Amino acid sequence: MKMIKAVIRPELLYEVMEALEKEGFTGITVIDVVGRGREGGLQVGEKRWPEVAKVLLMVAVEDDKVQQVVSLISRHAHTGMVGDGKIFVCPLEEVWTIRTKSREVRL
Structure with a gap:
């Protein structure tokens, strides 16, 4: 078994959850989080935010379902902009x- 942890943009939460549920992955934990990536936060003009609001999704899956879940999350959480997030796959x-x-x- 694996625990998939995905840090995504909050505005894409329901799109990602719907895609997972449609494919039968209904056991999902959602946590509001803040953080930053390699960029060190977000800067727009002179305004800088050292932490950015994100959502952490956690989904426990069998080993043979990992690639399917990673693909679903990647496809539905992708905007192509900096800050789309990360997906971590951990042993469970x-x-x-x-x-x-x-x-x-x-x-």
Whole structure:
């Protein structure tokens, strides 16, 4: 299993979520975050913002679904401008359900 973490523009959140849900990826966690990339923030004219508002999506998937989810997020979060975001793929060792106190064998 893998945990896919995508930092995207907030205005594209619902487009990305709809695309994921349409393909059957309904388990999505969304967190409002702020941060900056290599550019060190955003500058428009004389005004500078050292941190920029983004959204962090987290989706746990089976290994064979990673490329599909990365492609969906990439396609629907892309504007071609600086600040489109990043996608991180991390190993996911275990998943536990709090209500049942049981270990998930599949997602």
